[in-house]
Structure formats: C-alpha cells, structure tokens
Amino acid sequence: MGQEIILKQGQNSSFLKPLLLKLTSRFQKKSVLSSLKKTGITVLSILLFLGLWHLGSKALYNKEASFKIEKALTERGQAAADAERDCIASGESSCQPNTLPSPAQVWSSLQSLIADHKVITADKAAFSAKMADVNAKLIAKGKDAIVYTGRASFIDIVLTSIKTVFAGFLLALLIAVPIGIIIGLSPSLRSAFNWFIQVFKPVSPVVWYLLVFMIVKTLYIGDSTDNAFVISFISVGLCAMWATLVNTAMGVSSVDKDYINVAKVLKLGTFQKVFKVILPSSLPLIFTGLRITLSVAWMVLIAIELLAQSQGLGLFVWEEFQNGANDSNAKIIVAMFVIGIIGFLLDRLMLTVQNGVSFNKNEAV
Amino acid sequence: MAYLELKNVYKTYGEGANQTEVLSNINLSIEEGEFVAIVGFTGSGKTTLVNLINGLLRPTSGEVLFKGKRVVDTSHERGVIFQNYSLLPWLTVGQNVFMAVREAYPKKDKSFLKKRVSEYVDMVGLTPAINKRPKELSGGMRQRVAVARALAMNPEMIIMDEPLGALDALTRGNLQDEILNIWSQDKRTALLITNDVDEGIYMADRIIPLKPGPKATLGPEFKIEIDRPRDKTALNDNLNFKKTRNAIIEYLMDIGESRKSSSSEEFKLPEVSPKSFVA
Incomplete structure (x- = not known):
C-alpha cells in the first residue's frame, strides 16, 4: 500500500525530478561546505565594507567638526569654540557636522522612513474613511472625488x-x-x-x-x-x-x-x-x-x-x-x-x- | 529525356578580379529511379553542386533541368538532407518534422499531418525521442530526424549532401542500410554526395567522381554492377567490388597527384636557426 502511494507520487512529480535532484544535491556534504564558504566570503566582504565605511565617515566627521570649532574660534573667540565643541559632543542636531553619514545613521534613517510610511498609510486610510460619504455624494452628482494629496x-x-x-x-x-x-x-x-x-x-x-x-x-x-x-x-x-x-x-x-x-x-x-x-x-x-x-x-x-x-x-x-x-x-x-x-x-x-x-x-x- | 539533367553548368563566386570558378562544365544526367553517387575530396565544390540541383543557387551559365523544366527555385519535389542536419534547435523532433509536413500538405487536416509525422519518426526509430530537442540527441539520431523530415514531404527525388559524414563508422553503416531500405521501397530517384568511395559503391548504381576545384568538373562514370540487396560483409570478397573500388581510388589518387605536380610554386624555407637562451 505504502509502496504504491510512493510509486504514484513519483510518477506525478516526474517533472519535479531535476529540481528535487538539485535540492538534494545541495544538501550533500561537499556542496554544503563550499556554499558555506561562499556565503562566508560574501558576509566577510560586507562586514569589511561596512567597517571601512564607518571609519571613513568617522574621519570625515572629525575633520568637519574640527573645522567648525576652528571657525568659531577665529571668528567669535574661545568661548564660542568651547560652546561649539560641547554642542557637537552633546549630539544636538542643530550643530552636527554635515558630511558622509555612518552606516548606523543610514540604518536609523531607513527605519524612520519605514515608520513614516506607516504613519502616512494610516493617514491615508483615515482620510478615505472620513471622505467616503462625501465622495459617494460627489460621484453621485457626477463630480470628481476628493483624493488624498498629502506627502x-x-x-x-x-x-x-x-x-x-x-x-x-x-x-x-x-x-x-x-x-x-x-x-x-x-x-x-x-x-x-x-x-x-x-x-x-x-x-x-x-x-x-x-x-x-x-x-x-x-x-x-x-x-x-x-x-x-x-x-x-x-x-x-x-x-x-x-x-x-x-x-x-x-x-x-x-x-x-x-x-x-x-x-x-x-x-x-x-x-x-x-x-x-x-x-x-x-x-x-x-x-x-x-x-x-x-x-x-x-x-x-x-x-x-x-x-x-x-x-x-x-x-x-x-x-x-x-x-x-x-x-x-x-x-x-x-x-x-x-x-x-x-x-x-x-x-x-x-x-x-x-x-x-x-x-x-x-x-x- | 533524363529525369535530372545538368548541361554545361558553370558556377563562379565573386566578381571581377576576385572571381573564382568553383564548378566548370558540369554535365550530368540521372534517370528516374536511379541511385547516383558523386564522390569527391572535401572542398571540391560538392555542396555548391548540391545547392545548384536543389535550387538554393542558380548556375552562372548552363542550365539545370528537372523533368525537363529549368530549376529556378527550391521545390517540394526535391527533398534535401543537409550535411550538418540543419534541424531547428528550438523545435522538438516531432515539431521539426511537422513543420515540413505541413508545408508539403497545406490542404490536409491536422490529424493527417500528425499521423504522417509519427509514421516517419517511427520509420527512423525515434518514436521514444519524439518530444526531445535536437541537442538532447546523438549525431546519428539527429541525422535520422533530418532523413525523416526530408522523406515525410514525399519528394520525388532525394538529394543527400554528405549525410553521414559526421557520424562514427557503426552508426554510419546502420544509417546506410536504413536509407537503402527506404529507397528500395518506392524506388525514388536519389543523389548521394559523399567522400567515402566504399559508401558510394555500397549504395549507388553509378559513381561519378568530382575532380577537385577550383574549376571542379565531373570525371568518367563508374557503373556498379553488383546485385541488390548488397551484403556488406560479402562485398569485401566480391571481385567486381574490388575492381571498381580500385579503379575509382586510382582515378582519384591520380587527380590528387596531378594536382600536386601541377602546382609550379616553389616554397622557400625561411632561414632560421635555434636561438640559445642559456648564454
């Protein structure tokens, strides 16, 4: 009984055979090792890239920061330079040096963009719920519906x-x-x-x-x-x-x-x-x-x-x-x-x- | 009147100073139901000759007559088996044959066409491979598809351009028998172009050597007077076979010799001596 079922399945899935073969061969020891190696190299190169990027952006950041402090010193004196230094160190957004962002900053920007998307989507849904009645009346009158024109x-x-x-x-x-x-x-x-x-x-x-x-x-x-x-x-x-x-x-x-x-x-x-x-x-x-x-x-x-x-x-x-x-x-x-x-x-x-x-x-x- | 006739056919390629005469003064006549083989060296203009007969090329001067009419274009009456099979690689075996059958019988319905396709694919023993594409087949199988495609159009004459040239000896022997078998069933007229004298003698009624080009022309014909069906193993002891074979080979060798000696060009060797990289 069991054998029969297996046989039938085998016949039905004959077109899947090459795919299955590929999949099973993937799990063979040798190919697992080699694919591990491949992914390892890829991951390593990504980490290296991020590391270099981080260091590079840090160097640019420092250069920009010291330029700002220097400028404050020559133009407005020692007190202003100290204030500027403290401001930069505190992370206050108004006085941050404007240069190549670090990987961490980019990551948080991505998250804020996604959060922003959620806010806007909720906004849109609320808008269309609010306008549903009005729009139905407008369409009934043969006029154009009011659409969301936000950002x-x-x-x-x-x-x-x-x-x-x-x-x-x-x-x-x-x-x-x-x-x-x-x-x-x-x-x-x-x-x-x-x-x-x-x-x-x-x-x-x-x-x-x-x-x-x-x-x-x-x-x-x-x-x-x-x-x-x-x-x-x-x-x-x-x-x-x-x-x-x-x-x-x-x-x-x-x-x-x-x-x-x-x-x-x-x-x-x-x-x-x-x-x-x-x-x-x-x-x-x-x-x-x-x-x-x-x-x-x-x-x-x-x-x-x-x-x-x-x-x-x-x-x-x-x-x-x-x-x-x-x-x-x-x-x-x-x-x-x-x-x-x-x-x-x-x-x-x-x-x-x-x-x-x-x-x-x-x-x- | 002969079935197929070539009268004083010349074919040149190029123009002006670059003009080369490939075929020169070709005269040939083939009777209905005859099996004629043309033997020649590679590069002697055999394929050009085939293309003149099947209508892919037109002679520079002279004329090619098929059943008394001048050949100006290809025709379903003359089926061609190409040297390199020329199957369409994106179609399966069945589709390749079907394409030809549909052109040959434009008025028949689909079930007739399908029946004919499976009949001819079966004849060359490829029914199990009917849904495969050419690249999944061996050379011999591909050539069989080409044979099935040419024959399924029911041509009155089959023109074969070195059809078995690229095959190994064993497959070659098998396919020779298959082609002879099909030919003997309804005695179509056949023209075989080959570079293998033994193959010519085994299959044809007449062998005509093609003197190598440029300016290739046909030599004297050799009649093969061996009863059919011919037995390949017994053939080797057949006196008639040996005699014809030797005569043809001698003739071809003589042409080869004369071609060699006729070249008056002397080749000077450059004066070079090995250079020592040690010192």
Missing part, C-alpha cells in the same frame, strides 16, 4: 519609480523590437535607419527629457492633470530602447545560414519564415538587448525623474539634497542602496527570463 511615503516613491521604469521599458520594447525586426530583415531599410540610430543613440538622457517635454507639454495644453509621469516614462523608454533596437536588428540579420536554407527548402511562407525560423533563432540576442535596456532604463530614471519632477526616487534624492535636514544625507544613502538593490533584482529577473527562452547555440545543430 508620498518612501515606499510610494519607490513604487512610482518602478512603475515608471516598467512603463518606459514596455514602451522601448514596443518600439524597438518591431522596428528592429523590420530593419533586420531588409538590408536597404537597415542602411536607411543606420544614420538615425548612430545619431540618436549617444544622446544624453537630459536632452531626451527636454525633447519629450517640448512635445508632451504642447499635447497637454488645456489639460490640468499632472504629466510628469508621462514625460518621465517616455524619456526613459526613448533613452533605453537603443540597445534592444540594435540587438534585434543584428539578431534578425545574422540568422544562421543553415536555418535560412531549411526555410527555403521547405518553402516556408514569409510569415512562417519570420515567426518559426528567424525570430526563435534571434531571441537570445533580442533578450540580451532587452536586459541592457532594462538596466539603462533604471539608470537614467533617476536623472529624468529629477528633471521631470515626477514623485520618484530621483526627485526624492534631489529634494533631500536641497532640504539639508540633519538626516538628509543618510536618506540619500538609503535611496542609493534601494536604487542599487532594485537594479540588481531587475537584472536578475531579466536574466532568468533570458535563460528561459534561449537555447544553447553551440550545442544545437
């Missing part, structure tokens, strides 16, 4: 940035892949487009933003809605699409001659030839392009959000810098890490998708 929390800001990047990425994909396929298929169109690509590819994100701004601003005349998001995602898409465009065109134009010969001998129609032979064989290159596009999109996003005043991480960083509050520098560093980690995760995501669609060209026949 955005850090999490909202991150989500806006991710939304902008994905919208831009999607735009890049929708523009670059079809055009890449078309110019990849036709050598004359390729040479017609070549100057266009060569000229516009190196243009800076800032200039793209200005160009998009000129156009969108005019299109939005008479419309009071906020167009910052639209401008920023279009600019991100236009900046980032070139890698996909070039890679797609190259992939499509350099399909293995053997496959083209097969298509000819089988007398495949144009549609069949493009979708069954040319596209599958250029998918790996297209996805390499898309991966570059996504990482470029994330990179230019910060600069473009800053310019477009879109409520994302770019604007957050800029406003914190302008703000100059006691924990502004720490918040900037928090944003830096969040940007880096999200960029890394996006790249991983694309890599997984890329591995899923590509076949090994060297092993294939």
Whole structure:
C-alpha cells in the first residue's frame, strides 16, 4: 500500500525530478561546505565594507567638526569654540557636522522612513474613511472625488519609480523590437535607419527629457492633470530602447545560414519564415538587448525623474539634497542602496527570463 | 529525356578580379529511379553542386533541368538532407518534422499531418525521442530526424549532401542500410554526395567522381554492377567490388597527384636557426 502511494507520487512529480535532484544535491556534504564558504566570503566582504565605511565617515566627521570649532574660534573667540565643541559632543542636531553619514545613521534613517510610511498609510486610510460619504455624494452628482494629496511615503516613491521604469521599458520594447525586426530583415531599410540610430543613440538622457517635454507639454495644453509621469516614462523608454533596437536588428540579420536554407527548402511562407525560423533563432540576442535596456532604463530614471519632477526616487534624492535636514544625507544613502538593490533584482529577473527562452547555440545543430 | 539533367553548368563566386570558378562544365544526367553517387575530396565544390540541383543557387551559365523544366527555385519535389542536419534547435523532433509536413500538405487536416509525422519518426526509430530537442540527441539520431523530415514531404527525388559524414563508422553503416531500405521501397530517384568511395559503391548504381576545384568538373562514370540487396560483409570478397573500388581510388589518387605536380610554386624555407637562451 505504502509502496504504491510512493510509486504514484513519483510518477506525478516526474517533472519535479531535476529540481528535487538539485535540492538534494545541495544538501550533500561537499556542496554544503563550499556554499558555506561562499556565503562566508560574501558576509566577510560586507562586514569589511561596512567597517571601512564607518571609519571613513568617522574621519570625515572629525575633520568637519574640527573645522567648525576652528571657525568659531577665529571668528567669535574661545568661548564660542568651547560652546561649539560641547554642542557637537552633546549630539544636538542643530550643530552636527554635515558630511558622509555612518552606516548606523543610514540604518536609523531607513527605519524612520519605514515608520513614516506607516504613519502616512494610516493617514491615508483615515482620510478615505472620513471622505467616503462625501465622495459617494460627489460621484453621485457626477463630480470628481476628493483624493488624498498629502506627502508620498518612501515606499510610494519607490513604487512610482518602478512603475515608471516598467512603463518606459514596455514602451522601448514596443518600439524597438518591431522596428528592429523590420530593419533586420531588409538590408536597404537597415542602411536607411543606420544614420538615425548612430545619431540618436549617444544622446544624453537630459536632452531626451527636454525633447519629450517640448512635445508632451504642447499635447497637454488645456489639460490640468499632472504629466510628469508621462514625460518621465517616455524619456526613459526613448533613452533605453537603443540597445534592444540594435540587438534585434543584428539578431534578425545574422540568422544562421543553415536555418535560412531549411526555410527555403521547405518553402516556408514569409510569415512562417519570420515567426518559426528567424525570430526563435534571434531571441537570445533580442533578450540580451532587452536586459541592457532594462538596466539603462533604471539608470537614467533617476536623472529624468529629477528633471521631470515626477514623485520618484530621483526627485526624492534631489529634494533631500536641497532640504539639508540633519538626516538628509543618510536618506540619500538609503535611496542609493534601494536604487542599487532594485537594479540588481531587475537584472536578475531579466536574466532568468533570458535563460528561459534561449537555447544553447553551440550545442544545437 | 533524363529525369535530372545538368548541361554545361558553370558556377563562379565573386566578381571581377576576385572571381573564382568553383564548378566548370558540369554535365550530368540521372534517370528516374536511379541511385547516383558523386564522390569527391572535401572542398571540391560538392555542396555548391548540391545547392545548384536543389535550387538554393542558380548556375552562372548552363542550365539545370528537372523533368525537363529549368530549376529556378527550391521545390517540394526535391527533398534535401543537409550535411550538418540543419534541424531547428528550438523545435522538438516531432515539431521539426511537422513543420515540413505541413508545408508539403497545406490542404490536409491536422490529424493527417500528425499521423504522417509519427509514421516517419517511427520509420527512423525515434518514436521514444519524439518530444526531445535536437541537442538532447546523438549525431546519428539527429541525422535520422533530418532523413525523416526530408522523406515525410514525399519528394520525388532525394538529394543527400554528405549525410553521414559526421557520424562514427557503426552508426554510419546502420544509417546506410536504413536509407537503402527506404529507397528500395518506392524506388525514388536519389543523389548521394559523399567522400567515402566504399559508401558510394555500397549504395549507388553509378559513381561519378568530382575532380577537385577550383574549376571542379565531373570525371568518367563508374557503373556498379553488383546485385541488390548488397551484403556488406560479402562485398569485401566480391571481385567486381574490388575492381571498381580500385579503379575509382586510382582515378582519384591520380587527380590528387596531378594536382600536386601541377602546382609550379616553389616554397622557400625561411632561414632560421635555434636561438640559445642559456648564454
């Protein structure tokens, strides 16, 4: 009885077998040791990084502090210098030296940002509960509902940035892949487009933003809605699409001659030839392009959000810098890490998708 | 009128000063139901010849006639088995064959096509591997898929471009028998390009050597008068086999010799002497 059940399970989960094998082999002694070693090295390097950072920020802090005391001494005399020294030592926020924050300060900033997010979320919920009746009446009258217009929390800001990047990425994909396929298929169109690509590819994100701004601003005349998001995602898409465009065109134009010969001998129609032979064989290159596009999109996003005043991480960083509050520098560093980690995760995501669609060209026949 | 006919075919690549004549004055005629082998050195223009016949290339001058009509494009009437299999790596064995069958029978419904696919995959003994991708198969299995794909389109003529060149001797022998078996069932016309004289003698009715290029051209034909089905082991003691084999090899060797001696270029060795790194 028991055996039978086991057998059945084995049959059902046959597709899980490779996964199970991988998992069980993970737990083998040797691989446990080697993976322990790997994690050990990673943890060690992180600790080393934090340690160096801590020491570096301390040195900068001391330099800034002694400069402040020195300045007080020369400008206002001994008493002021002593007062300044005491003030700095007491941790009073008004006289803290403004320099690179230490890891501990960044950590506490992160926590305060999260706490802030909780406060704002509670605020929003309270607002919508309070306005529920009023809004229902407004909608019944055919008017717009009143929405929460308070400050955005850090999490909202991150989500806006991710939304902008994905919208831009999607735009890049929708523009670059079809055009890449078309110019990849036709050598004359390729040479017609070549100057266009060569000229516009190196243009800076800032200039793209200005160009998009000129156009969108005019299109939005008479419309009071906020167009910052639209401008920023279009600019991100236009900046980032070139890698996909070039890679797609190259992939499509350099399909293995053997496959083209097969298509000819089988007398495949144009549609069949493009979708069954040319596209599958250029998918790996297209996805390499898309991966570059996504990482470029994330990179230019910060600069473009800053310019477009879109409520994302770019604007957050800029406003914190302008703000100059006691924990502004720490918040900037928090944003830096969040940007880096999200960029890394996006790249991983694309890599997984890329591995899923590509076949090994060297092993294939 | 011959089934397939090549008349004074020339093929050159490049233009102007860079022009090289690959094939020169090729004349060939093949009757219906015949099995012809063309033997030649590697790089002698065999693949170019195949591509002229299957319609992937057009001759620079002269004409290729198939059933009296000039060949201007590829056609389902002439099935091709490529040297490097040319399976599409993103499709499974079944899908690779299905793609060909659907093109050959555009009006038939799906169940007919599927039946035909499984029939031909079964014929080459790959039913257990029908859902595998080419990279999971061995070289011999891949070549069998290519054979199944070409035959499932029901061509009137099969053109094979060194189909077994990349295989080991044992697999090669097995596949030779399989191809002969399939050929003898409905006596399709077959053209085999190979670099193996024994393979040519074992399989074909006629062997024509291709003199090596540039300016490759066909040599005198050798008729193989050995009754079918031929027995590979007994063949080695067959007087006729030995005689034909020796004649062909002698001919090919002679061309090789004359090619060597015809090159008047003298190679000067550079004057170098070993350098001592000790002193």
